[in-house]
Amino acid sequence: MLKLSKKTDYAIILLAHLGGQIDPVSAQEVASIYKLPYPMVANILKQLLSSGLIKSTRGQNGGYVLRRSAGDINLSEIIRITDSTFALVECVHEEDACKVYQCCPTSRPLIALHHKIQQFVEDTTLANIIEDTKSKNFRVKKSSYETAHLS
Amino acid sequence: MLKLSKKTDYAIILLAHLGGQIDPVSAQEVASIYKLPYPMVANILKQLLSSGLIKSTRGQNGGYVLRRSAGDINLSEIIRITDSTFALVECVHEEDACKVYQCCPTSRPLIALHHKIQQFVEDTTLANIIEDTKSKNFRVKKSSYETAHLS
DNA sequence: TGAAATAGTACTAATTAGGTGCTAATTTGA
DNA sequence: TCAAATTAGCACCTAATTAGTACTATTTCA
Ligand code: SF4
Ligand code: SF4
Numbered sequence: 001m002l003k004l005s006k007k008t009d010y011a012i013i014l015l016a017h018l019g020g021q022i023d024p025v026s027a028q029e030v031a032s033i034y035k036l037p038y039p040m041v042a043n044i045l046k047q048l049l050s051s052g053l054i055k056s057t058r059g060q061n062g063g064y065v066l067r068r069s070a071g072d073i074n075l076s077e078i079i080r081i082t083d084s085t086f087a088l089v090e091c092v093h094e095e096d097a098c099k100v101y102q103c104c105p106t107s108r109p110l111i112a113l114h115h116k117i118q119q120f121v122e123d124t125t126l127a128n129i130i131e132d133t134k135s136k137n138f139r140v141k142k143s144s145y146e147t148a149h150l151s
Numbered sequence: 152m153l154k155l156s157k158k159t160d161y162a163i164i165l166l167a168h169l170g171g172q173i174d175p176v177s178a179q180e181v182a183s184i185y186k187l188p189y190p191m192v193a194n195i196l197k198q199l200l201s202s203g204l205i206k207s208t209r210g211q212n213g214g215y216v217l218r219r220s221a222g223d224i225n226l227s228e229i230i231r232i233t234d235s236t237f238a239l240v241e242c243v244h245e246e247d248a249c250k251v252y253q254c255c256p257t258s259r260p261l262i263a264l265h266h267k268i269q270q271f272v273e274d275t276t277l278a279n280i281i282e283d284t285k286s287k288n289f290r291v292k293k294s295s296y297e298t299a300h301l302s
Numbered sequence: 303t304g305a306a307a308t309a310g311t312a313c314t315a316a317t318t319a320g321g322t323g324c325t326a327a328t329t330t331g332a
Numbered sequence: 333t334c335a336a337a338t339t340a341g342c343a344c345c346t347a348a349t350t351a352g353t354a355c356t357a358t359t360t361c362a
Contacts, residue, residue: 002237012257034254058339059329086153103185106163109283132260209308210360
């Protein structure tokens with residue numbers, strides 16, 4: 001369906017929040033701030049932890065903090081963790097994955113398109129997202145053309 | 152999962168084939184050429200027909216031809232027909248679609264990213280795809296950088 | 303008339319996404 | 333020391349979407 005899963009979508013919100021904090025933030029806290037279902041948030045954080053993107057402290061006043069700087073984390077990596085490795089078409093990473101590959105005339109242009117989109121998501125860092133976040137209140141006043149300073 | 156559905160993937164193959172022919176091509180024929188399951192191909196062609204992308208002739212020697220020129224059909228339209236309207240995140244086309252929109256800090260940068268990708272798929276016409284298709288045999292010999300003349 | 307083909311619709315099966323529950327382990331602070 | 337807060341690690345369930353199939357009717361042409 002060519003859209004980000006909720007898991008990835010929420011993960012981006014969570015990471016963007018952690019990126020703006022210094023002290024650990026608990027799953028409880030971040031779920032209530034953004035009105036997200038706590039169990040989902042907890043699950044996603046656990047997955048981000050086991051993938052090494054964040055680190056945790058247990059017990060009272062515990063929570064999560066980013067393990068690396070926001071500028072070092074790109075969107076491609078987040079998608080890979082919470083969704084799966086991005087592949088516009090199956091044959092991008094493994095030619096054998098698609099049984100019609102040998103007959104397929106359009107794999108080449110589709111793979112080329114894949115790489116262009118891939119470049120975008122790799123160039124978009126968490127720091128970029130956090131930066132862009134700050135002006136949310138002006139969204140409705142600006143034209144869509146002016147939102148393009150993302151990369 | 153951020154990938155094209157098989158339906159869209161196959162639709163592109165079918166349309167690219169029709170774009171290279173003058174006489175009507177039957178579902179049977181195109182299915183056998185590309186080793187695709189006939190029922191799927193037939194279904195997809197029916198959907199492309201009802202969406203006005205192709206036209207049909209029935210009976211013996213019948214089949215399908217493009218209704219418009221390949222240069223007039225872009226990837227965005229194909230995706231809209233066989234998948235659904237592209238939306239990287241739900242809030243792109245309708246803010247109310249996502250219940251956390253009011254609290255969401257990251258919608259702005261994600262919508263910006265959406266528009267960039269959208270621009271790509273709109274700029275990619277069926278004619279571009281057909282053109283790029285011709286050099287498939289050189290794919291393995293070329294670096295991925297050289298595949299970029301798509302848009 | 304009969305074979306080849308589309309037209310339309312309805313259906314099933316497999317996979318994925320979204321969301322929940324439970325129990326153990328750890329830390330803090332009263 | 334003990335209870336509360338919190339993460340850790342699973343296993344599970346349900347709904348939605350995708351992939352693929354089936355069947356019947358209609359049209360065309362030889
Ligand atoms: S582009 Fe062709 S080879 Fe690649 S996944 Fe799609 S059908 Fe298969
Ligand atoms: S970006 Fe935010 S508002 Fe948009 S769909 Fe995702 S969670 Fe909802």
